[in-house]
Amino acid sequence: MDEPRREILSTLQRGETAVAQAIHGVSEELASQKPSAGGWSIRDCVEHLAVVEQLLLRRLEGGESVAEPLRNTAREKVIVAKAGTRETKRQAPEASLPTGRFATLADAQAALAAARGQIVAWLEAHPEDQRLRLTTHPAFEGPVSCHEVLLLVGMHSVRHAGQIEEIRAGLSHSCIDASPGAP
DSSP, X not given: OOHHHHHHHHHHHHHHHHHHHHHTTBOHHHHHOOOTTOOOOHHHHHHHHHHHHXXXXXXXXXXXXXXXXXXXXXXXXXXXXXXTSSSSOOOOOGXXXXXXXXXXXXXXXXXXXXXXXXXXXXXXXXXXXXXXXXXXXXXXXXXXXXXXXXXXXHHHHXXXXXXXXXXXXXXXXXXXXXXXXXX
């Protein structure tokens, strides 16, 4: 396996693991609670992730092949280093805002797992260097490589896993079956 593909798969796995650890032991009751200061519930976060991954899959599918790869290694490094942090707050695009699409955390998790599975299947069906496929992303002006989008998918999950940890820390622990970072 080549290094770019290994980096993508590793980043996707990092995000998947972070979310799994963040929601481990969360009851349905806790998952639906919103922080007292407002904001999203844990279920809202997982819903958002599922919706974003479905939307980004469409961007990947609509990507156009190019003759020369788009190599923006500086931006790729920033994505991996910064996109997973909670340092800068961002407003989610309207289409990805949580609206209560899922009745339970388990339903939201299933939708997220299905979306991630489709992304991985798409990647397996397109073994070429993903820098040779261009698409767009609302956070960037101009074209981005599908390599960058795939890195964003993984790091976006890491970012929201951090948000879930913040929500858990701020809510009553009486609904939690295990500690926030438990495997």
